[in-house]
Amino acid sequence: MSVREIVQIGHPVLRERARELAPDEIASQETQRLIDDLVETMRAAGGAGLAAPQVGVPLRIFVVEVRDNPRYPYKPAIPLRVLVNPVVRPLGDGTFPSYEGCLSVPNLRGLLDRHADVEVSYTDRDGAEVVERVTGLSAGTFQHELDHLDGILFVDRVTDPRTLTTWDEFRRRHEAAWLEQVRGQIARASVESRTT
Numbered sequence: 001m002s003v004r005e006i007v008q009i010g011h012p013v014l015r016e017r018a019r020e021l022a023p024d025e026i027a028s029q030e031t032q033r034l035i036d037d038l039v040e041t042m043r044a045a046g047g048a049g050l051a052a053p054q055v056g057v058p059l060r061i062f063v064v065e066v067r068d069n070p071r072y073p074y075k076p077a078i079p080l081r082v083l084v085n086p087v088v089r090p091l092g093d094g095t096f097p098s099y100e101g102c103l104s105v106p107n108l109r110g111l112l113d114r115h116a117d118v119e120v121s122y123t124d125r126d127g128a129e130v131v132e133r134v135t136g137l138s139a140g141t142f143q144h145e146l147d148h149l150d151g152i153l154f155v156d157r158v159t160d161p162r163t164l165t166t167w168d169e170f171r172r173r174h175e176a177a178w179l180e181q182v183r184g185q186i187a188r189a190s191v192e193s194r195t196t
Helices: 028-047 134-151 167-181 183-187
Strands: 047-052 062-067 078-090 094-104 107-113 119-124 129-135 190-195
Touching: 028 047, 028 062, 028 078, 028 134, 062 134, 078 134, 078 183, 094 134, 094 167, 107 134, 107 167, 119 134, 129 134, 134 183, 134 190, 167 183
Parallel strands: none
Antiparallel strands: 047 062, 062 078, 078 119, 094 107, 119 129, 129 190
């Protein structure tokens, strides 16, 4: 495993639609090494997720994990997930205001709407088909990473550019009020999975 360079906003790979993988590609040594590197890079950078395009590889793979993350102390725990060829489908019309940042857009956060309940279907790194229901802030994390596979950055979804803020200003001026606003989403965030 190795830590890879995370590409930054302005790099063209972040604006491409990533390519799906065939089943035999998932099992390949190259793809498995990429997955290991994504996990290692996400952990080293303190991220809650990381998509393959963020390390310059336009494939439909992302990883998600939240455990004692100092950057996101309010995010509910998510055990490590490796998602290949994921599809996210909203369950209902409910949304919540998500204050997001991105490892590929350093030191910037902004407010956007995310679906509060989603169904996520994907192939895991071992080739098993998985379907999960994800709710609350955790649902926002999965949607953020899926956007990377479609060439979309969180700044594209920010509805009011006046909400853009640095990390320091977010913590100083916006975090407490936003956390109060999304308290219900934090409380009900969960990931429930089943293998099909």
